[in-house]
Amino acid sequence: MAQEKKIPSGFIYFFGAFGGILFGYDIGVMTGALPFLQSDWNLQNDPVAIGWITSSLMLGAIFGGATAGQISDRLGRRKMILIAAVVFVIGSILAGVSPHNGILFMVVSRIILGLAVGAASALVPAYMSEMAPARLRGRLSGINQTMIVSGMLLSYIVAFILKDLPETAAWRLMLSLAAVPALILFFGVLKLPESPRFLIKNSKFDEARRVLSYIRSGKDEIESEVMQIQEASKKEVNQKTSWGTLLSGKYRYLVIAGVGVAAFQQFQGANAIFYYIPLIVENATGNAASSALMWPIIQGVILVLGSLLFILIADKFNRRTLLTLGGTVMGLSFILPAIINIIIPNANPIMIVVFLSIYVAFYSFTWAPLTWVIVGEMFPLLIRGRASGLASSFNWVGSFLVGLLFPIMTASMAQEAVFAIFGTICLLGVLFIRTRVVETRGRSLEEIEKIGENQILKEKNA
Numbered sequence: 001m002a003q004e005k006k007i008p009s010g011f012i013y014f015f016g017a018f019g020g021i022l023f024g025y026d027i028g029v030m031t032g033a034l035p036f037l038q039s040d041w042n043l044q045n046d047p048v049a050i051g052w053i054t055s056s057l058m059l060g061a062i063f064g065g066a067t068a069g070q071i072s073d074r075l076g077r078r079k080m081i082l083i084a085a086v087v088f089v090i091g092s093i094l095a096g097v098s099p100h101n102g103i104l105f106m107v108v109s110r111i112i113l114g115l116a117v118g119a120a121s122a123l124v125p126a127y128m129s130e131m132a133p134a135r136l137r138g139r140l141s142g143i144n145q146t147m148i149v150s151g152m153l154l155s156y157i158v159a160f161i162l163k164d165l166p167e168t169a170a171w172r173l174m175l176s177l178a179a180v181p182a183l184i185l186f187f188g189v190l191k192l193p194e195s196p197r198f199l200i201k202n203s204k205f206d207e208a209r210r211v212l213s214y215i216r217s218g219k220d221e222i223e224s225e226v227m228q229i230q231e232a233s234k235k236e237v238n239q240k241t242s243w244g245t246l247l248s249g250k251y252r253y254l255v256i257a258g259v260g261v262a263a264f265q266q267f268q269g270a271n272a273i274f275y276y277i278p279l280i281v282e283n284a285t286g287n288a289a290s291s292a293l294m295w296p297i298i299q300g301v302i303l304v305l306g307s308l309l310f311i312l313i314a315d316k317f318n319r320r321t322l323l324t325l326g327g328t329v330m331g332l333s334f335i336l337p338a339i340i341n342i343i344i345p346n347a348n349p350i351m352i353v354v355f356l357s358i359y360v361a362f363y364s365f366t367w368a369p370l371t372w373v374i375v376g377e378m379f380p381l382l383i384r385g386r387a388s389g390l391a392s393s394f395n396w397v398g399s400f401l402v403g404l405l406f407p408i409m410t411a412s413m414a415q416e417a418v419f420a421i422f423g424t425i426c427l428l429g430v431l432f433i434r435t436r437v438v439e440t441r442g443r444s445l446e447e448i449e450k451i452g453e454n455q456i457l458k459e460k461n462a
Helices: 009-017 019-040 047-075 077-096 103-131 134-162 167-176 179-189 196-201 205-215 219-236 243-247 252-267 270-285 294-313 319-343 351-365 367-377 381-412 415-436 445-461
Strands: none
Touching: 009 103, 009 134, 009 179, 009 205, 019 047, 019 077, 019 103, 019 134, 019 167, 019 179, 019 270, 019 294, 047 077, 047 103, 047 381, 077 103, 077 167, 077 179, 103 134, 103 196, 103 367, 103 381, 134 167, 134 294, 134 367, 196 205, 196 219, 205 219, 219 381, 219 445, 243 252, 243 381, 252 270, 252 367, 252 381, 252 415, 252 445, 270 294, 270 351, 270 381, 270 415, 294 351, 294 367, 319 351, 319 367, 319 415, 351 367, 351 415, 367 381, 381 415
């Protein structure tokens, strides 16, 4: 017992968010591996196969996010993160040993890997939001985003280091090495405590107090939080939940807001950049994609710096303000190249990559981290597992469609036109934020639940 009390809060927050490293590595690794895999398997003229190999991870993530959130309501956030780490290891190794030209084997392997990626995307924000005090929740939840983009940057650097290997060995090593951080996650999470909200929901009050003693400043704060969580839990103890509960009158407003933000984040097209930047540069400049692996590293550095900026400013600015700023600049960064290309048909082709870098910069400290902060804090305790899973699944539906359709769309229309479509979606996302999303900064999870109920009453009385 005494040994448990020595668990430092920094260790809890670090490994609580470490699943993001795997999430990010597996999002980013195909960016570097694809040019080599494409050449090795002669897929240059098969955009459908390229789309399926890239997007199959997201297909698995759709189901992983939905089921992991629901199961974690019964087993706990910690146990489900452990299970996800094991699946990460299995999926990474299977992808790395895919038989030559085994497109179906690769797709199935990445679907298995996607189950773990989707689980991490649902579980890590829920765990972090339930561990963090309200005053620091944005900043600490932002660690998840820093982990995600650090994992992406790590995958880009690994790809750059391995690029001079024979193409078969290069892509196989890139995919298989994801098993290493998965093992680190597994052994780190073994020492993590369970979420206090999950413990109280299951009547383990003393254990919840012990966990809170690791991460709260004093006994009064601990007792106040225990009472607040207990009061919210009492209201829910006799209520049974189903997927229909998410859209019942009491919860509908918050669920639509949280799920909508998660969906817009992906339909805005960010992952088109992250998955295909070497191919985008090849399309724009005519240089081979395998020689453009420095561009993913540049995008990765921008993402990491943006995530660190977010940690500094997360709890100083309203969530809605940052999302509005980011979405507006992102939308313009996608639309302006199409306009410039109409006015100046012979404009330097690298212009589109510069605008994409501006997009990534603003995405990195607004929509990228805040989506997961909002998913972690928007949903009431009774439905948090299911709702977080649903939001995660919608996010991955968008990611899957972007990953699948982008190479097909760019094969049939100009890149600038494709990005202009994404830019329009960015601006629609801003409209959604201004009309459908309540402000959550600095409020307890229970206060946010009350705001959602009040919004439903306003709609009924309108």
